[in-house]
Amino acid sequence: xxxxxxxFYPGCSSQSKASSVNYLKSTQTxxxxxxxxxxxxxxxxxCSASIGYGGGGELPRISLSxxxxxxxxxxxxxxxxxxxxxxxWLATREAKERIEHDGEVRSGIDAALGEIGIKIEGEMPKTxxxxxxxxxxxxxxxxxxxxxxxxxxxxxxxxVGCQTNRPFGIDGESYENPKYLDKMIEIVGAEPVEKYExxxxxxxxxxxxxxxxxxxxxxxxxxxxxxxxxxxMIVTPCPVCxxxxxxxxxxxxxxxxxxxxxxxVYYSTLMAxxxxxxxxxxxxxxxxxxxxxxxxxxxx
Amino acid sequence: xxxxxxxxxxxYRSNFLKEVEANVEEGHWxxxxxxxxxxxxxxxxxxxxxHPPQEIFMMIRAGKREEVLGSSSMWMCTSxxxxxxxxxxxxxxxxxxxxLATYAKRLGLQPKTQPTAKFSQLFWSNLTKTGxxxxxxxxxxxxxxxxxxxxxxxxxxxxxxxLGMYKTGRLNPLEILGGHSIxxxxxxxxxxxxxxxIEEAKIAEYKG
Numbered sequence: 303x304x305x306x307x308x309x310f311y312p313g314c315s316s317q318s319k320a321s322s323v324n325y326l327k328s329t330q331t332x333x334x335x336x337x338x339x340x341x342x343x344x345x346x347x348x349c350s351a352s353i354g355y356g357g358g359g360e361l362p363r364i365s366l367s368x369x370x371x372x373x374x375x376x377x378x379x380x381x382x383x384x385x386x387x388x389x390x391w392l393a394t395r396e397a398k399e400r401i402e403h404d405g406e407v408r409s410g411i412d413a414a415l416g417e418i419g420i421k422i423e424g425e426m427p428k429t430x431x432x433x434x435x436x437x438x439x440x441x442x443x444x445x446x447x448x449x450x451x452x453x454x455x456x457x458x459x460x461x462v463g464c465q466t467n468r469p470f471g472i473d474g475e476s477y478e479n480p481k482y483l484d485k486m487i488e489i490v491g492a493e494p495v496e497k498y499e500x501x502x503x504x505x506x507x508x509x510x511x512x513x514x515x516x517x518x519x520x521x522x523x524x525x526x527x528x529x530x531x532x533x534x535m536i537v538t539p540c541p542v543c544x545x546x547x548x549x550x551x552x553x554x555x556x557x558x559x560x561x562x563x564x565x566x567v568y569y570s571t572l573m574a575x576x577x578x579x580x581x582x583x584x585x586x587x588x589x590x591x592x593x594x595x596x597x598x599x600x601x602x
Numbered sequence: 603x604x605x606x607x608x609x610x611x612x613x614y615r616s617n618f619l620k621e622v623e624a625n626v627e628e629g630h631w632x633x634x635x636x637x638x639x640x641x642x643x644x645x646x647x648x649x650x651x652x653h654p655p656q657e658i659f660m661m662i663r664a665g666k667r668e669e670v671l672g673s674s675s676m677w678m679c680t681s682x683x684x685x686x687x688x689x690x691x692x693x694x695x696x697x698x699x700x701x702l703a704t705y706a707k708r709l710g711l712q713p714k715t716q717p718t719a720k721f722s723q724l725f726w727s728n729l730t731k732t733g734x735x736x737x738x739x740x741x742x743x744x745x746x747x748x749x750x751x752x753x754x755x756x757x758x759x760x761x762x763x764x765l766g767m768y769k770t771g772r773l774n775p776l777e778i779l780g781g782h783s784i785x786x787x788x789x790x791x792x793x794x795x796x797x798x799x800i801e802e803a804k805i806a807e808y809k810g
Binding site: 314315317318319320321322323324345346347348350351352353354355356357358359360361362364365366369406410411413414415416417418464465468469477503504506507508509511512513516517520549550552553587588589590 | 627646721723727735744772782784790794
């Protein structure tokens with residue numbers, strides 16, 4: 303039996319051949335190393351992220367997360383629900399809060415779930431981000447003890463972004479200057495960029511699709527600040543941040559005459575490599591901008 | 603009532619604040635704003651708002667109904683939650699902006715060419731069809747949301763991104779044939795229909 307077990311909400315972007323399937327792969331790898339078992343919620347659905355509001359409104363949007371919570375209880379009892387995606391985590395946590403605090407929402411949700419014969423039983427389980435599991439349940443010390451190949455000589459900008467930081471954030475961290483990602487960079491043997499100015503700035507989120515110019519201007523500043531700090535790469539805990547900061551660098555270069563080509567990886571990728579796993583297990587093949595320094599370390 | 607917008611105008615007359623409190627998600631918070639402007643200064647797209655959040659709050663109190671609901675402002679929200687984190691009065695500003703935008707859209711008052719209003723609806727339609735987002739179809743519907751010619755232009759501009767994602771195993775061309783889905787799509791749609799009915803009925807109460 304695994305040391306730690308959770309109910310798992312993978313989210314749309316981590317499905318096979320979806321945009322953050324590399325995040326899922328590297329997460330599974332570090333979970334093997336840390337003896338964490340993730341029990342997928344049967345037949346989970348999309349949480350509608352933040353951008354679904356225009357079509358969804360309040361109750362339909364919350365009912366999506368409520369269905370996931372009810373299914374999780376049905377299959378995995380009161381196990382904490384763990385999400386790797388910032389938006390999945392946020393939406394599910396917000397749903398729980400709203401259902402608990404607003405009687406009208408609660409009765410609406412009960413009726414909507416009643417249509418399909420499921421219900422929320424008693425207290426809803428907590429929904430947590432994978433980063434919380436790593437920091438609070440596993441702990442920095444245990445993570446560090448698994449490092450076989452320290453990522454020496456690498457300087458990394460810890461880009462926390464928005465939704466893993468606000469409005470809930472990680473317990474004990476400040477909204478303006480959260481430190482946990484820097485600490486995670488340190489324990490895998492690399493050096494975090496000190497005073498990374500755009501650490502908690504917004505990448506535009508889903509508006510990268512509808513307002514690409516405005517969002518790319520934000521991403522340009524995020525990358526520039528990383529280069530200013532001497533970073534070799536950027537690391538993030540969010541699939542939207544990862545994609546927005548990585549895949550539009552060519553477009554930004556065209557618009558602004560910059561020469562950006564900086565890899566953007568997940569914390570789980572860094573950890574998988576540091577834990578001594580190969581490039582495939584760390585999902586380095588999922589990088590559109592190859593993380594060559596990590597590939598070298600993984601091959602050693 | 604055939605015209606929901608007209609119904610609301612008649613019901614509330616000059617009291618737009620009451621209308622917002624009754625019908626907009628977290629709208630009861632609007633009166634708490636003290637006009638400090640921290641939200642506007644904290645917004646990543648701040649300079650692009652026709653009216654920044656604190657101005658929207660004051661306009662609601664001043665009864666500027668058409669100007670608020672017809673504004674592109676709320677659609678500039680990236681859901682970064684910086685305003686919520688910093689608001690000294692603890693207003694859930696992100697949610698209020700989403701709520702105003704949704705309400706405007708339900709009444710058909712949102713700016714007709716607003717790209718985020720369109721994208722938000724595309725996203726919702728996409729995910730509710732199978733219960734899970736189909737990233738390929740979502741991307742394509744986005745490119746083509748302003749007509750065929752524009753779609754081709756955007757698709758060509760985006761081919762490097764698409765190809766890069768494909769090569770790294772993060773995009774599946776076969777998703778066009780259906781793609782990921784939950785098993786109980788029928789149930790999901792039944793649940794959503796009920797949730798919509800309840801929400802509509804709640805708003806209808808105020809139609810008098």
